[in-house]
Amino acid sequence: MPRILIVEDELVIRAELRRLLMRQGYEVTEAGSVREAETDQDPRAFDLIIADVRLPGAPGTDLVTRYPGTPVLVMTSYATVRSAVETMKLGATEYLPKPFDHDEVLRLVETILAQPRPGSSAVEESAAAPPPTQCTGAPTEGAGSDLGMIGSSRGIRDVFERIRKVAPSDATVLVLGESGTGKELVATALHRHSRRKDRPFVPVNCAAIPEGLIESELFGHERGAFTGATSTHTGLVEAADGGTLFLDEIGELPASAQARLLRFLQTGEVRHVGATKARRVSVRLVAATHRDLQAMVRDGTFRNDLYFRLRVIEIRIPPLRERSGDALALARSFVTHASSTGRRFVLTNDAERAIISHPWPGNVRELENAIERAVILCEGGEITPELLGLESDESRSGSPTTDNPPAATSSDHGSLSLEDYFRKFVLEHQDHLTETEMARRLGISRKALWERRQRLGLPRPRGA
Numbered sequence: 001m002p003r004i005l006i007v008e009d010e011l012v013i014r015a016e017l018r019r020l021l022m023r024q025g026y027e028v029t030e031a032g033s034v035r036e037a038e039t040d041q042d043p044r045a046f047d048l049i050i051a052d053v054r055l056p057g058a059p060g061t062d063l064v065t066r067y068p069g070t071p072v073l074v075m076t077s078y079a080t081v082r083s084a085v086e087t088m089k090l091g092a093t094e095y096l097p098k099p100f101d102h103d104e105v106l107r108l109v110e111t112i113l114a115q116p117r118p119g120s121s122a123v124e125e126s127a128a129a130p131p132p133t134q135c136t137g138a139p140t141e142g143a144g145s146d147l148g149m150i151g152s153s154r155g156i157r158d159v160f161e162r163i164r165k166v167a168p169s170d171a172t173v174l175v176l177g178e179s180g181t182g183k184e185l186v187a188t189a190l191h192r193h194s195r196r197k198d199r200p201f202v203p204v205n206c207a208a209i210p211e212g213l214i215e216s217e218l219f220g221h222e223r224g225a226f227t228g229a230t231s232t233h234t235g236l237v238e239a240a241d242g243g244t245l246f247l248d249e250i251g252e253l254p255a256s257a258q259a260r261l262l263r264f265l266q267t268g269e270v271r272h273v274g275a276t277k278a279r280r281v282s283v284r285l286v287a288a289t290h291r292d293l294q295a296m297v298r299d300g301t302f303r304n305d306l307y308f309r310l311r312v313i314e315i316r317i318p319p320l321r322e323r324s325g326d327a328l329a330l331a332r333s334f335v336t337h338a339s340s341t342g343r344r345f346v347l348t349n350d351a352e353r354a355i356i357s358h359p360w361p362g363n364v365r366e367l368e369n370a371i372e373r374a375v376i377l378c379e380g381g382e383i384t385p386e387l388l389g390l391e392s393d394e395s396r397s398g399s400p401t402t403d404n405p406p407a408a409t410s411s412d413h414g415s416l417s418l419e420d421y422f423r424k425f426v427l428e429h430q431d432h433l434t435e436t437e438m439a440r441r442l443g444i445s446r447k448a449l450w451e452r453r454q455r456l457g458l459p460r461p462r463g464a
């Protein structure tokens with residue numbers, strides 16, 4: 001019978017786990033800390049270690065790095081996607097957020113024990129095989145935790161399934177969804193679950209690069225190709241050689257760059273601006289947009305042939321308002337993450353109700369920002385609806401559309417709303433400040449500056 005070592009200092013949980021595993025016939029040994037596990041036992045002698053992250057003395061994750069040949073199932077009550085990802089990066093076999101579900105634990109244990117151990121002949125045989133793409137029984141609440149994503153609604157589970165299915169292939173993927181739904185996260189997951197995962201992932205926001213520079217940024221240029229091209233420059237497509245190129249906001253790509261991208265997709269070759277020779281590269285393309293590309297094709301602003309090349313596989317992320325239950329799960333996870341930095345926070349029942357009923361026009365990003373803001377403003381540990389600062393029903397005007405998301409929440413402090421302030425600042429400074437400097441002064445990222453410009457109808461003057 002497989003031997004399992006439980007390293008957990010909470011006696012009630014330890015006893016519960018022991019009973020559960022022993023009922024299935026596993027041989028179970030217990031320890032209350034990493035030190036105890038190492039002094040009283042030889043952790044390598046076990047088929048599986050189940051360890052809590054927070055233990056007196058050293059964290060349970062130390063066992064992951066100290067005994068790389070032994071599978072470790074790491075559990076913690078401070079579950080967040082980020083810490084899960086960190087733990088998996090250390091080499092943990094699986095990750096289990098507490099409180100756990102008995103069936104879930106047993107399924108995970110069975111799956112792990114069924115996998116060949118490093119050093120066994122079965123491993124050598126399968127070493128050349130591609131990595132497993134199926135999620136091996138990740139927790140229900142975190143059905144996408146292996147992908148670094150949260151959600152268990154039907155809509156998002158379809159997305160997870162599609163990611164796992166298409167990630168291992170080299171097919172071009174078009175990710176569609178409203179702003180803030182997680183398109184970049186999907187692209188990252190596709191890369192991480194592909195055979196290219198150890199090669200570069202190069203994200204490019206097409207809208208953030210001035211029109212006049214985009215071709216040379218993407219495809220590189222030769223010395224002297226244009227005024228200012230003082231040396232040969234490698235483009236981002238070449239930088240992604242062997243890996244994945246993520247073209248975000250592909251709908252913003254100007255016509256000349258669309259033509260070049262199409263040629264690259266047809267031939268697999270890149271030619272620097274101003275060069276006569278092309279170079280073959282191996283790049284998987286993932287593109288994303290919040291725009292209706294089909295409509296853009298119809299009105300002639302996006303090439304039909306490129307559109308068909310891009311949408312070999314389409315992944316459509318539903319807006320958060322259509323993903324029942326996900327907003328609350330995401331909110332709790334963001335709060336838990338904020339709590340892991342030292343202070344403890346909790347959502348009040350009213351705040352949870354407000355989160356459930358809010359339509360989240362800005363999707364997950366809006367929710368993330370609302371929690372971040374609440375945590376900053378929170379003086380005790382309780383996050384109330386007021387701290388979330390959600391727009392009331394009355395102040396919401398109509399339902400959002402993909403192309404025209406509603407404006408940001410206005411601040412009720414002072415006479416100038418945040419929007420007005422932003423608008424005024426941009427109009428006053430855009431002629432003499434770079435976008436980077438303007439974003440820095442506003443205290444936001446360049447991407448956020450670009451997004452807010454779009455939302456408020458203040459696009460950056462082309463060529464700026």
Ligand SMILES: Nc1ncnc2c1ncn2[C@@H]1O[C@H](COP(=O)(O)OP(=O)(O)OP(=O)(O)O)[C@@H](O)[C@H]1O
Pocket residue numbers: 081148149150151177178179180181182183184185186248290330364365368451
């Ligand atoms: N399912 C999810 N689980 C956890 N975090 C998520 C999820 N979806 C989105 N996020 C978080 O929400 C934020 C916005 O996600 P992301 O940038 O991927 O959205 P996007 O659709 O690419 O946005 P945009 O269209 O504006 O570029 C990020 O911080 C991301 O980590």
